[in-house]
Amino acid sequence: xxxxxxxxxxxxxxxxRYFTIGEVSELCAVKPHVLRYxxxxxxxxxxxxxxxxxxxxxxxxxxxxxxxxxxxYEEGYTIGGARLxxxxxxxxxxxxxxxxxxxxxxxxxxxxxxxxxxPN
Numbered sequence: 001x002x003x004x005x006x007x008x009x010x011x012x013x014x015x016x017r018y019f020t021i022g023e024v025s026e027l028c029a030v031k032p033h034v035l036r037y038x039x040x041x042x043x044x045x046x047x048x049x050x051x052x053x054x055x056x057x058x059x060x061x062x063x064x065x066x067x068x069x070x071x072x073y074e075e076g077y078t079i080g081g082a083r084l085x086x087x088x089x090x091x092x093x094x095x096x097x098x099x100x101x102x103x104x105x106x107x108x109x110x111x112x113x114x115x116x117x118x119p120n
Contacts, residue, residue, distance in 0.1 A: 010066065018048070018056040028065045038068055041079050044086060 021032045039045050045064055047055040071082040
């Protein structure tokens with residue numbers, strides 16, 4: 001098993017659109033066979049598959065893998081516990097983000113409306 005280490009010690013994620021399984025393995029300090037296993041266990045993780053069933057991960061997939069890795073290796077969750085944590089965490093994060101973004105959007109739209117109503 002890999003040693004528990006902080007996600008802050010992992011390399012920064014480059015600004016690419018797609019990553020191969022080997023690149024993600026290095027970026028997340030997780031072996032490729034573990035990544036393939038996690039695809040089966042975590043429904044949120046679904047990389048794009050292209051010719052020859054080659055996996056291509058996007059930026060948000062790499063972030064998700066780092067979150068899974070932190071839950072399993074650093075916080076000591078089991079696969080089932082990490083899956084539940086990811087499912088409940090996703091709902092909480094989306095609700096919190098919506099509560100934060102909605103007032104900002106309303107204020108911005110009111111500003112646009114004021115600009116449109118202002119005499120030229």
